[in-house]
Amino acid sequence: MCFETTASNTGSRSGACLLIEQQLGRDLLNVACRHHVLELIAAKAYAVCLNTPSSxxxxxxxxxxxxxxxxxxxxxxxxxxxxxxxxxxxxxxxxxxxxxxxxxxxxxxxxxxxxxxxxxxxxxxxxxxxxxxxxxxxxxxxxx
Structure with missing residues (x-):
């Protein structure tokens, strides 16, 4: 399953990916969109370098x-x-x-x-x- 890495998709309790797996009754191969994965990496680097996580x-x-x-x-x-x-x-x-x-x-x-x-x-x-x-x-x- 390919998805964007927003919390609504990846949430550990009610994320869309988890709900789809529960409905199908089996685990799926998760493939996060490369663009959004890089955004997460950039956001973490920004937070570490400037010591100011975005709120x-x-x-x-x-x-x-x-x-x-x-x-x-x-x-x-x-x-x-x-x-x-x-x-x-x-x-x-x-x-x-x-x-x-x-x-x-x-x-x-x-x-x-x-x-x-x-x-x-x-x-x-x-x-x-x-x-x-x-x-x-x-x-x-x-x-x-």
């Missing part, structure tokens, strides 16, 4: 970012130099970037796959072939 459907930091989007100069950006990296780390980073660029040169079935690859290249200090493009943030609430 509502909105994440205030992301809401503020979205509100100020039009004030951000999206033409001004620079790639950080890698002077502080050791040779071994620089070699590993360059190998990773080469692999990411290889995957970018191949067909990707979804735009978000390309976006993840391009963002990874940027974070590692290189410029993707299509350059740096910023996309307006989507809805910042946890249900998204």
């Amino acid at each position: 509502g459907p909105q994440i205030l930091l992301f809401t503020r970012f979205q509100d100020k989007w039009d004030l951000i100069d999206q033409d001004q950006h620079e790639i950080m130099p890698d002077d502080h990296l050791t040779e071994a780390i620089r070699d590993s980073r360059n190998n990773l970037i080469a692999g990411l660029k290889l995957h970018l040169s191949q067909f990707q079935p979804r735009d978000d796959y390309c976006e993840l690859l391009e963002l990874s290249v940027i974070v590692l200090g290189e410029m993707p072939a299509r350059g740096i493009r910023f996309r307006r943030p989507e809805a910042p609430h946890l249900a998204r």
